[in-house]
Every structure is written in structure tokens, then in C-alpha cells.
Amino acid sequence: MKTFTWKLNAGASCEVVHQVTKTQFGDGYAQRTSFGINNKRTDWSGVKTGDFATVIAPIMAFVDEHKGITPFWWTNPHGKRCKYICTDYQVAQRKGNFWQIGLKFEQVF
Template sequence: MIKTFPWQIDMGASADKQYRVKKTQFGDGYTQHSSTGINNTTKNWSGTKTGALDTVIKPIEAFIDEHAGVLPFYWTDPHGNTKQYTCAGASIPQRKGDYWQITLNFEQFNNT
């Protein structure tokens, strides 16, 4: 069963949209472009979540550890779209006292 990432990330998330395109260069200077597959668009996200270490950061870190960068999970992006993503790591700097911030990079999981 695929789990759901239940936390909302902080304001300021960033999306990176990419199209998978195959380019063929011919000897006469002509280049042909074609899409790769029927789902050739991916939108990856990066964002942060800030909060107390024990109640906010550690549960998120445990969720990411459980999925180990390879198991997909559902996440609803800031635009309201729920899709499958993976997260291959996190950065966790301390902000002040027990106030920490976790930075996550979600990669859209296309299994089709």
C-alpha cells in the first residue's frame, strides 16, 4: 500500500517542470524532435518545512527514511494535484533553539 505524505510544506515551494524529448540530429543540419512516451512531462518540487525537532522534523525524516528514496508516496502539491513522488534525501539545518528546517526535493514518480 502506498502511503501519503501528510505534511504541508512552507510557503515558497518551487516547481521544476521537464519534458522528456528525443532529439535526432541529421547530417544535413536538420533536427527532429519527438516526445518520449505518452507521459513525457514531469514536475519535481523542492520546499521546506520548519518546526520543532521532535514533533515536526523527526516524523518527516522518519517518513523519508522509511521510503529510502525508492518507494513512492502520494503527495498533494501546492497546486492541489496529488501524484506519486519519491524523495532521495533531506537537508536539516537548525534555525534557533529547537526550531529546525527540513528541505525536501520531491521527484515525480512515473511508473507508466
């Protein structure tokens, strides 16, 4: 399994998702239970800026190679190495040859 080695710019954010099953009853009562063994997932969003040819294009090639289905290792900003997938990204030109790529990493088990 390959490793995503680029560091995201400062300002990356995470979203913690707890997988739960909810049963709603007619009297307003709801019962919730955790769903699955790994019911807590941490997804990350962030950007990387730099020269198109040396920074952005290699990141695009890495993500494209994994096609949104093959997991890869990445060490998140908290220093925890986990498996992630990246299904899409956004690329924007900032000025001249200075570009930005926006990524969302979804944790997988």
C-alpha cells in the first residue's frame, strides 16, 4: 500500500462521524445503537498550494492512480497514520504558476 507523503497547508479540518442506527418509535422515543466494529471515522479536508508541475500534478497523479477506491496511508495533522481514500479533488489557479488543490480524505478500515 502506498503512502501519501505531502503535508497539507495549515488550516486542515477534520470531521468525526459516528456510525449509528436509529429506531424511531411513534411516541417520540428513539433508540440508538452503534453500527459496526469501527463505528468512529475521522475524515479530513485540506489544501496544498505550490507550483503546478512539481507539487500539484504529482498529487493529482497519486489520487488518480488510486481511483477513489484503493486506500493509501496518510499521517494526519494529529500525527496518526491511518488508511484513507480520496474520491475527488478541486484544482484552482491562484496566480501565475501558483496553484491550489483541495482534498478530502475519508478514513477506511
